Structures are given as C-alpha cells and as structure tokens.
Amino acid sequence: MLTDIAIKKAKAADKPYKMTDGGGLHLFVSTAGGKLWRFRYEIGGKEKLLSIGSYPDVSLWNARAARDEAKATIRAGKDPGITKKLRKLSHVTSTANTFEAIGREWYELQKPQWAERHAHDVLVSLERDVFPTFGNVPIKDITAQEVLALLRIIEKRDAKETARRVRQRMSAIFVYAVASGRSENDPAAIVKGAMAPMKKGKQPAIIDLDKAREMLAKAEAEPAHPVTKLALRILALTAIRPGTLATTPWAEWPAGFDLWQVPAERMKMRLHHKDDEARDHLVPLSKQAVEAIEALRTISGRGPLAFPNTRHAHKPMSENAIGYLLNRAGYHHKHVPHGWRATFSSVMNERFRVDKPVIDLMLAHVPKDKVEGAYNRALHLDRRRELAQLWADLILDGAQPASALVMGPRR
Structure with missing residues (x-):
C-alpha cells in the first residue's frame, strides 16, 4: 500500500509508470512528473479505467474514498465511469437551467416581435428586480412563496404596477421552462391572486369643457419655459399621446403645412406594424395648432427637435x-x-355623437373590427379637419394667442 511519503518522493522517469495501492487503485506517474489517480475496474467483461484526479489536489485518503465509492457503484450494477459523466452533465445542465439563463433565452426568443423600447423595459425589469435574487437558482427549485416575497419587495417601494408587470414576465419565463421540459409548474401564476390590490380607474382627466379651459389658462399663466407652454397647448389641440409629441422632429412639421403625418414607427402599436407606412397617423391641424407650431418655430426651429x-x-x-x-x-x-385625450373624446363625443368612429380615428384608437382596422385607416379626413377646428374653437375660446406664450413669464 502507498504512503504519502512514497508518493511525494516519486520522480519522473524515462517512461510513465504506476504505483499500486490496492483494490484496483494506482497512481500514474507521467514522464513530466505529473501524478494522476486511476481506478482499474471490470464491468460487463471489459476492463476500464476511471480517472479520479491528480495528486496532491486529491489526497491519498480521498483517492481511496473515491475507489470505495466506485466499487459500491459497481455492486449496484452501475458503471462508475458513466455515473461520473452523468454527474458532470447534470452540473452543466443545472447551470444552464437557472432562472437567469432560461429568462435570457426566453427574452431573445421574444425580442424580435417587440418594439425596441418595450424590449429594453422588459430586460431592465428582469435585471433590476429578478436576476439579483433568482439569477443563479435552478428554475425548478423556485417556489410560489419565494416569488411572492420578491414581488412584495417591489410593491413596498410603491411600485405595484411594476410588480404586476414583473410577475407577468416571470410567469412567461416559467411557462417557457415548463414547455421546454426544464420545470414542472409556474409559481408566478399561483401568486397572482395574492398580490396587493390596486386602485382601479383611468388616468385623472378633466372632461368638463369650461373646467378644461380654466385649467389651460391657469397653466399657461404659470412661469415656465415657452417650449413647455406651447407643448401643452399643442397637446390639448391635437390630443396626440404626450410621448409622441415630445419626440417630434421638425422634419414632420414643414413650414406651411396643415396635416401632420406621424410615422407609424413613432406610434403606440405592435412592432410588425411600425414599418407599415399605411399605418402612419394623420393629424389634421386647426388654425390655432398651426399658429402654436409657428410660434414654437421661432424658439427651437433651428434645431432638429421641435421640443428640445x-x-x-x-x-x-x-x-x-x-x-x-x-x-x-x-x-x-x-x-x-x-x-x-379623455377631455377631447368626452367633449366631442357628447356634442357629435354620430362622429364617434371619426373621433376614434383622430385618437388613433384601434378599431375593434379587424376588417375596419385594415381598410378604414385614413377615411373621413375632411370630417376630421372640421372636427379638429371645432375642437380648437371650443377649447381656446377666450384664450390668449400663441405668440403671447413666447413672451410670458419663465421659470
């Protein structure tokens, strides 16, 4: 039997040689002086070698323990060499089956169908709120209680809506893991009913015309940058989405125009529609809207952006x-x-009930009828022009001219 002293004294020779310990275990000494533990065994009438590790990383005591474990595996009718390979494969598979690994795999699969901004938001929410906690955890080991605890942390920072979006994204990842055979359930679906309740309701909006006029007048009287005031007025006149207005380039507003064509790529719609020019949103501009845009041009017209x-x-x-x-x-x-948008819709639908489909077009609402949505995108343009002017006359009744906003008090 070998001793640690004998192993330490073993030197390289012209040819590799073995130092036998017993029970099939020996130390293989290479011509370079490397020392490797090997276990010789026979299974199914064939002689095989099992590499245990190198000395001194694997001590004599540990090599003997590995030999005994291999013998027990043989007695159980299994091949220790194959068992070792399966363990390595299991470790690799386990690493690949963490929540983060599968989450990123799911993300790359879904990303092509998303708008760039949405794809960015999804990844940021996972990297900020989920991966730090569950990133290295095998997805099949995550429980509903642990998912709920994570969501509670997000809810406590007064981000209940974010918590709901995170839960939805986690659920989609779990479903993907189940479908691909790497998990057995979706704990994020189970916790849906246990999340903190949210106040239901739409975004706050004044829908009374007189109160809306008063609000606009008060806001325009506040000290503020004229670009901000003109943005508010143009927003009120066009009922466009605020994010779309704020990013408007001057290229979309050439001098002397009265019909704003908002490219589909800047509209809130599915990614596969954003390259479809037929889905550009047409915004007829009232005289007051054109006046406000021309006033704005005197401030920011030399740059690329209307609202820098x-x-x-x-x-x-x-x-x-x-x-x-x-x-x-x-x-x-x-x-x-x-x-x-709610103000415009409420006031105009109340006064012009028969024009509801036209008003919906002016708001770029998606028609419930898919056929109508495909073939009725840019109809009623003349009536839309009329309604845009009627709305401008209503909301700006008694208001100061746009040029006055350029000279008003600033912050």
Missing part, C-alpha cells in the same frame, strides 16, 4: 415637463398630460 430638452438640445424634452406645469397650476392628481 432645455439642458441638452440634442435630446427631446421629457413629457413629465408638461405634467409638472399642470401640477404647479394646481392640478396634481386631477389632470395629467395624457388626460387631454
């Missing part, structure tokens, strides 16, 4: 700037920038 950021001219303004202006005017939790 006041600190970084190459970046668009934040749509939050309009919201802060409304807040300062006393409308916090009463009306948000997006609320102008």
Whole structure:
C-alpha cells in the first residue's frame, strides 16, 4: 500500500509508470512528473479505467474514498465511469437551467416581435428586480412563496404596477421552462391572486369643457419655459399621446403645412406594424395648432427637435415637463398630460355623437373590427379637419394667442 511519503518522493522517469495501492487503485506517474489517480475496474467483461484526479489536489485518503465509492457503484450494477459523466452533465445542465439563463433565452426568443423600447423595459425589469435574487437558482427549485416575497419587495417601494408587470414576465419565463421540459409548474401564476390590490380607474382627466379651459389658462399663466407652454397647448389641440409629441422632429412639421403625418414607427402599436407606412397617423391641424407650431418655430426651429430638452438640445424634452406645469397650476392628481385625450373624446363625443368612429380615428384608437382596422385607416379626413377646428374653437375660446406664450413669464 502507498504512503504519502512514497508518493511525494516519486520522480519522473524515462517512461510513465504506476504505483499500486490496492483494490484496483494506482497512481500514474507521467514522464513530466505529473501524478494522476486511476481506478482499474471490470464491468460487463471489459476492463476500464476511471480517472479520479491528480495528486496532491486529491489526497491519498480521498483517492481511496473515491475507489470505495466506485466499487459500491459497481455492486449496484452501475458503471462508475458513466455515473461520473452523468454527474458532470447534470452540473452543466443545472447551470444552464437557472432562472437567469432560461429568462435570457426566453427574452431573445421574444425580442424580435417587440418594439425596441418595450424590449429594453422588459430586460431592465428582469435585471433590476429578478436576476439579483433568482439569477443563479435552478428554475425548478423556485417556489410560489419565494416569488411572492420578491414581488412584495417591489410593491413596498410603491411600485405595484411594476410588480404586476414583473410577475407577468416571470410567469412567461416559467411557462417557457415548463414547455421546454426544464420545470414542472409556474409559481408566478399561483401568486397572482395574492398580490396587493390596486386602485382601479383611468388616468385623472378633466372632461368638463369650461373646467378644461380654466385649467389651460391657469397653466399657461404659470412661469415656465415657452417650449413647455406651447407643448401643452399643442397637446390639448391635437390630443396626440404626450410621448409622441415630445419626440417630434421638425422634419414632420414643414413650414406651411396643415396635416401632420406621424410615422407609424413613432406610434403606440405592435412592432410588425411600425414599418407599415399605411399605418402612419394623420393629424389634421386647426388654425390655432398651426399658429402654436409657428410660434414654437421661432424658439427651437433651428434645431432638429421641435421640443428640445432645455439642458441638452440634442435630446427631446421629457413629457413629465408638461405634467409638472399642470401640477404647479394646481392640478396634481386631477389632470395629467395624457388626460387631454379623455377631455377631447368626452367633449366631442357628447356634442357629435354620430362622429364617434371619426373621433376614434383622430385618437388613433384601434378599431375593434379587424376588417375596419385594415381598410378604414385614413377615411373621413375632411370630417376630421372640421372636427379638429371645432375642437380648437371650443377649447381656446377666450384664450390668449400663441405668440403671447413666447413672451410670458419663465421659470
């Protein structure tokens, strides 16, 4: 039997040689002086060698323990060499089956069908809120209780809506893992009913015409940058989405135009529609809207963006700037920038009930009828022009001209 002293004294020779310990275990000494533990065994009438590890990383005591374990495996009717390979494969598979590995795999599969901004939001939410906790955990080992605990942390930072989106994305990853044979259930689906309740309701908006006029007048009287005030007025007149307005390039507003064609790629729609020019949104502009745009041109018309950021001219303004202006005017939790769409819809539908389909077109709402959505995108343009002018006359009745906003008080 071998001893540690004998092993340490073993030197390289012209030819490799073996130092036998007994029970099939021996130390293989290479011509370079390397020392490798091997176990010789026979199974199925064939002689095989099992590599155990190198000395001194694997001590004599550990080599003997590995030999005894291999013998027990043989007695159980299994091949220790194959068992070792399966263990390695299991480790690799386990690493590949962590929540983060499968999550990123799912993300890359879904990404091509998403808009760039949405894809970015999905990945950021996973990297910020999920991967730090579950990234290295095998997905099949994650329980519903652990998922709920993670979501509770997000809810406690007053981000209940974010928690719901994270749960949905986690659930999609679990479903993908189940479908691909790497998990057995979706614990994120189980916890849906246990999440903190949210107040139901739409974004706050003033839908009374007189109150809407009063609000616009108060906001325009507040000290603010004229670009922000003109953005508020144009937003009210066009009922476009705030994010779409804030990123408008001057290229979409050539001098002397009265029909704004918003490219489909800037609209809120599915990715496969964003390259379809037929889905561009047409916005007929009232005389007052054109007047406001021309007033804006005197301020930012030399740059690429109609509404540049006041600190970084190459970046668009934040749509939050309009919201802060409304807040300062006393409308916090009463009306948000997006609320102008509700104001326009409520006032115009009340006065022109038969024009509801046209008003929906002006809001770029997707028709419930898919056939209508495919073939009725740009119809009623003349009536849309009329309604845009009627709305402008209503909401700006008694308002100051747009040129006055350029000279008004600033912050």
